[in-house]
Amino acid sequence: MIIIWSHLVLPLFSVSFKVFKITKWDGLKVTWGPNPEAPGVFTKQPETEKEALAAGFEKINECEARYPWKGSRYLKNGDRSLMLLYDVAGYIAGIQAQVPENQPNGFPSTYQRPPFVKDGSFWTITVYFTDPSKICTTGRTAEEFKQQGIGSNLYIQNSTRPKDSIIIPRNETGLANSLWKKGPCFPMMGTHYWWNQSEDLSCDQTFPVFLFYTGQQLVGFGWAFVTNLSSPNYEHPPAILYKMFMNPVPKCLMTSGVTTSMHIYLTSQPEKITC
Ligand SMILES: *[C@@H]1O[C@H](CO)[C@@H](O)[C@H](O)[C@H]1NC(C)=O
Ligand SMILES: *[C@@H]1O[C@H](CO)[C@@H](O)[C@H](O)[C@H]1NC(C)=O
Ligand SMILES: *[C@@H]1O[C@H](CO)[C@@H](O)[C@H](O)[C@H]1NC(C)=O
Ligand SMILES: *[C@@H]1O[C@H](CO)[C@@H](O)[C@H](O)[C@H]1NC(C)=O
Numbered sequence: 001m002i003i004i005w006s007h008l009v010l011p012l013f014s015v016s017f018k019v020f021k022i023t024k025w026d027g028l029k030v031t032w033g034p035n036p037e038a039p040g041v042f043t044k045q046p047e048t049e050k051e052a053l054a055a056g057f058e059k060i061n062e063c064e065a066r067y068p069w070k071g072s073r074y075l076k077n078g079d080r081s082l083m084l085l086y087d088v089a090g091y092i093a094g095i096q097a098q099v100p101e102n103q104p105n106g107f108p109s110t111y112q113r114p115p116f117v118k119d120g121s122f123w124t125i126t127v128y129f130t131d132p133s134k135i136c137t138t139g140r141t142a143e144e145f146k147q148q149g150i151g152s153n154l155y156i157q158n159s160t161r162p163k164d165s166i167i168i169p170r171n172e173t174g175l176a177n178s179l180w181k182k183g184p185c186f187p188m189m190g191t192h193y194w195w196n197q198s199e200d201l202s203c204d205q206t207f208p209v210f211l212f213y214t215g216q217q218l219v220g221f222g223w224a225f226v227t228n229l230s231s232p233n234y235e236h237p238p239a240i241l242y243k244m245f246m247n248p249v250p251k252c253l254m255t256s257g258v259t260t261s262m263h264i265y266l267t268s269q270p271e272k273i274t275c
């Protein structure tokens with residue numbers, strides 16, 4: 001009997017150990033694709049200003065109080081789908097995407113501005129990985145960067161003032177009784193959460209940031225734009241697949257045309273995310 005039980009119990013234990021444990025956010029990667037080995041899928045991003053320069057990014061703004069975001073800002077090849085923010089010490093601090101104004105369908109709607117904030121001829125959306133109030137003052141120490149990796153928390157800027165950002169719980173249980181609505185889990189993405197989603201949600205009122213968790217741990221977030229934008233960093237999920245990420249799928253999405261998304265991973269190993 002004892003021998004039989006040990007055979008039963010051991011596999012159960014090994015299953016529970018398969019949960020992908022996120023001890024720290026040890027990497028920043030963007031863009032999901034069905035083949036994790038394909039170019040342009042799970043693309044590693046530079047974690048320091050020095051690495052950004054070496055990777056061919058160029059600085060377009062310094063950390064300055066007058067901007068409605070925090071961080072010195074970098075982009076590569078003029079591609080505004082992916083703008084990286086670094087603190088005054090040169091450590092990664094946040095990420096932005098920009099949508100050119102005058103999209104044919106008017107995205108982002110006035111309801112969505114903020115979180116979209118005007119920046120020249122673009123609408124900008126910003127998420128920080130560290131306390132925005134420190135990004136342009138002290139930045140992180142070498143010790144904090146070593147301990148935390150990409151950051152300490154997710155701060156979604158939902159106003160023109162970075163300090164008013166929303167802090168997202170790193171433990172999925174922290175979303176219970178909130179307006180974040182749970183969607184299905186998808187391998188190499190995790191369990192999705194969408195803000196205040198319902199069948200009758202208007203496509204003018206979708207929140208353009210979603211979250212995803214694995215083993216109850218926040219492992220990433222993404223952009224979801226109801227407009228057709230072009231960049232190798234963007235994903236264009238076919239409408240028939242929306243139900244694999246959302247529950248319920250807002251009806252308006254079935255007639256809103258091509259949408260644009262980007263999964264942003266706070267781990268060096270997105271391929272380890274299981275369901
Ligand atoms: C963003 O701000 C708007 C306006 O204040 C608010 O209605 C909405 O609930 C906020 N979104 C989130 C995700 O907290
Ligand atoms: C949530 O969605 C409902 C229905 O679409 C809407 O009436 C309500 O104002 C929304 N709440 C927030 C905080 O966005
Ligand atoms: C999340 O919080 C719950 C409730 O406090 C706890 O039981 C669980 O172990 C936590 N999960 C992780 C991954 O920390
Ligand atoms: C979406 O944009 C791409 C690139 O600009 C274009 O090739 C494609 O035809 C557009 N799709 C639709 C349905 O408009």
